[in-house]
Amino acid sequence: MVVSSDAQDIAVHLCALWRVHYRFEGPGLADLSQSRVMLKPVSGPMFSQIAGPTEGEILLPPGKYTLAVSSPGAKQSDVVFDVVDHDVTLEPILLAAGIAQFYGHAPPPLSDVASVNTGAFSSAQLRGKWVLIYFWGYWCAPCVNEGLPKLARFYDQNLSYRKRFEILAVHENGVAGRITAEELKEKLASLEKQKYGRALPFPVLLDRSGDIIRTWGISAYPTTAIINPQGILIRGDLGTLANQLDLR
Numbered sequence: 001m002v003v004s005s006d007a008q009d010i011a012v013h014l015c016a017l018w019r020v021h022y023r024f025e026g027p028g029l030a031d032l033s034q035s036r037v038m039l040k041p042v043s044g045p046m047f048s049q050i051a052g053p054t055e056g057e058i059l060l061p062p063g064k065y066t067l068a069v070s071s072p073g074a075k076q077s078d079v080v081f082d083v084v085d086h087d088v089t090l091e092p093i094l095l096a097a098g099i100a101q102f103y104g105h106a107p108p109p110l111s112d113v114a115s116v117n118t119g120a121f122s123s124a125q126l127r128g129k130w131v132l133i134y135f136w137g138y139w140c141a142p143c144v145n146e147g148l149p150k151l152a153r154f155y156d157q158n159l160s161y162r163k164r165f166e167i168l169a170v171h172e173n174g175v176a177g178r179i180t181a182e183e184l185k186e187k188l189a190s191l192e193k194q195k196y197g198r199a200l201p202f203p204v205l206l207d208r209s210g211d212i213i214r215t216w217g218i219s220a221y222p223t224t225a226i227i228n229p230q231g232i233l234i235r236g237d238l239g240t241l242a243n244q245l246d247l248r
Helices: 098-102 139-155 183-197 209-214 238-244
Strands: 002-004 009-011 016-026 034-042 048-050 057-058 063-070 077-083 114-115 130-136 163-173 204-207 222-226
Touching: 016 077, 048 130, 063 209, 098 209, 114 183, 130 139, 130 238, 139 163, 139 183, 183 204, 204 209, 209 222
Parallel strands: 130 163, 163 204
Antiparallel strands: 002 009, 016 057, 034 048, 034 063, 063 077, 114 204, 130 222
16 A cells, blocks of 8 residues: 655555464563563664563564563573464463562662661661662663652651651662662762752662662562561562551
8 A cells, every 4th residue: 555645655564463372481470560571673773572461462464573571580582473364372481480579588788778858778777667668770661760859758647657668769880881879879869959859768778789670580670579577488468567557
C-alpha cells in the first residue's frame, strides 16, 4: 500500500500478527517486579519491556526475537525465538529466586553500609521493630520522584509510632557506575534542595561494595522489603507497613 502526500509517498506494508505465549517460573515467583525482561528483534534495538504477571501473550509480526532476561542474582540470559506463520508458545523460562527466596526467613545482613545522612548505622537498632527497606538509585525516576517523597510523608505523619518502625533507603552501587558515600551525599543534597525542599527524615545508606544488592537478589528499582519485629522478611510495601501498625 502506498499513501501519497504533498511531501512524498509513504509505503505501508501490512502483515499478520501472531500470538506469542510466555510463562516465567521460579521459586517464590509471584510477578516480574524483581526481574528485567526486555524484548527486541535479534537485529534491532529493544522496543518493549515485559512486566506484571508471570504469564501472558504478546502480538508480534514475523521475525526473529530475543528476550533479554536479567533476574536477581543472575547474569543476563537471552531467549531467542522465531515468529513465522503461526502462534508460538515458548518453553517456560526459569528465573532466579532472588529476594523471594528469603520470604518467611531471616534475610541476609545489612553489612558494609555507609550512612549518608545520619550518624553511624547499626542493625542492632532495628531489633523488635517493623522495618521497611527501600532499595533505590539516584538515577531511578520513580524512586526520586515518587517513592522517597511518599516515604518521607509517611515518616513525618507517624512520628508517634516511631518506636515501632523504621525506614531505610539503601542505595545500590554499580548499575550507573561506582559511587562513593561522599558523591552520594552530594547527589542527595541536590535532590533534597531541588525536589523535596527538605532533608529526608529516615536513614539513607550506601551499599559500599554492591554485595548487599547481589546477596539480596535485587535487580529492579525500586524494590521494597519488609522485616517484621521477629527479624523475618515478608512480601510487602508501604501499605503493608501501615496495616501492620494499624494506621489505616
